[in-house]
Amino acid sequence: MSEKSEHSLAPAQLSNDSAEYIHPTDRPDLTLPNDVKNFLKQLFLECNRKISFQLSMFPNAHEESLDLLFISHFAHMQGAIKFDSNWTLRIDAHFIGGGRHFRTWEVADIGLMVMFRKNGRITRSKLAFLQSKKLYASPLKYKPQDPHFRAGLGRLLVTEEEHCELVKTMLLKYSEKSKYKALKLKSEQEGAMSMFSSRHNITLHYLLYNPSLIPWEIKTPVEGVPTIDENKVGCRVISKPFLDTSFQDKQVNYAPSYKDIRDAFKKDFSDQESVAGWKMENFICDLFINGKEGLVDDSPNFQTMLRIMSQKTSPISSALSITFDFEE
Template sequence: MPLNFSDIPEVVIDYVRERFAVANAKVTRTLEAQPSMYEETLDHLLVMELTASPRVFFAAEQIGLSIESHWLGSRWMYGRWEIADIAFFITLRQRGRLEARKLALLQTKRLYSKEIDVAELEDADYRIGIGRLADRIDPQVPLSQPRWFSFDADSVYGAMRAGHEQVQRIDAYMGERDLPVYYGLYNPPVLPFRAAYPQAPDAVPHPNEIGCRVIPAPTVHAALDALPFGQHPSFQDLTLAAPLDGADERSRQGWRIETFIADEVLRCRQGSLFDQQRDPNLQALLYGRSAPIAAAISITIDFGSGSAE
């Protein structure tokens, strides 16, 4: 009998949820401590934390699982990434033999604090390289004078704007390729949030009540359409009228990323399912010269003898 995603046992789904929750906490803690952290660095942290997950074997179920990653390169080398920053691939195998695949594309954006600017990385930053850190000869904002920063519901996702070309490109890509795209939104652990920067070495982190959230791109784009041209959407602007999960009122801010992967993608409620060995849309995503992703996370679930048979 062919494998399908409904054959994945709860213990495996629980493990995936826990690993993504750990990665969520890592990224959120970084944004809490370093409010001007680059979006690309937050992507790196998420990817690397997941990659550090050990390969595991569930003896009772005779199932092995691995989480791997591949970072495709910086924008100035391969062109500007317009569609998604991270692709999540879920692969089911039976004793190593490919059975089924799923894909979810994530375009990531971070919330900006009200007091401390975020200088987004540009192509020139990649070309200059290490000199950005080692050759700062101009006066800098003193670290010896801590200052306060804050986030609240009016804080904005500063790299997103109503009417921006990227929104149009994502819409066109979804229509052309029939692949859904989602926004991964990096937020502080709680809102409202206020802290000192630099923080004290013994600062106690907040519980991660909000953190990294995921919302379907059409829902985000509908919210952007309601804003004046060029306006940055706030946290409140992207808070939904109804929760994505009826059992979780907080999902008005989107699914937690661990819930999205474990309970939406693995359970086949979200993402794209590929039942062909060589789907043309998947091949274009993986091998096209203008492949629209910057990093990939692959979760392989391998069923052994006696599993799902």
């Protein structure tokens, strides 16, 4: 490898390829065998199902709690797994927590890191960022700030008025018109994300938390565990450039609906079966790990990854690291 290529940082271009159209590389140390791929996809599929069921049962769940559910799904896997194909898989999950944000804004809730090793030696690393936004059920309202400016454990202390609102009998409904109310187009946060993306030469993505089914409704307080046989909608991923381009004619602070995202995605990716974004497990396992999405860092010492991810003060809340080791 030349000196130039060893330190190249080439951001992958947004791809129209679905999982089944990803062309495998001719490098065996970067091509996951089926036993590893199937295990990993099942792991993320189950994570998707768990988060979506939680949001279906408790539509008033905070986005932060859904992020924690994502991280906790992998946090217990603190060890290496050896497969028959002579590959080893290791997953590390870390909750970074609050810290300094980029221009006072958090640009991503979850950072994804993938490292490929051959006989223990790094051959490639990749990086992706997910900014999570949940779909709001009607009549729930988006509250951008705590009116009492509570922080830390103080957030657990609610007023009598807030308590009465939380336990009041309501019918919460999801429909195609439901909106991602915290996703404000052309907002200050969007601007900070664009600047961060340009500075680090990386495409940001949105992780959209949806219920398992749409339409869906549930009475609160919940009186029994609902039965949901299939996760038809669930967690979806779209890129920020796709969102910016698709809704460039919308006004400032417009919050797109599920139907908005679905129709725009169908228009741009008409050759795919994905609805309202890529399924989380397909994006991570096929488009990111084994595909064209994400920032590629071929340097041997994680120059870009360390600069962005290593400090607690980075504008990211949680990180998931996946390491593959191919042994010849």
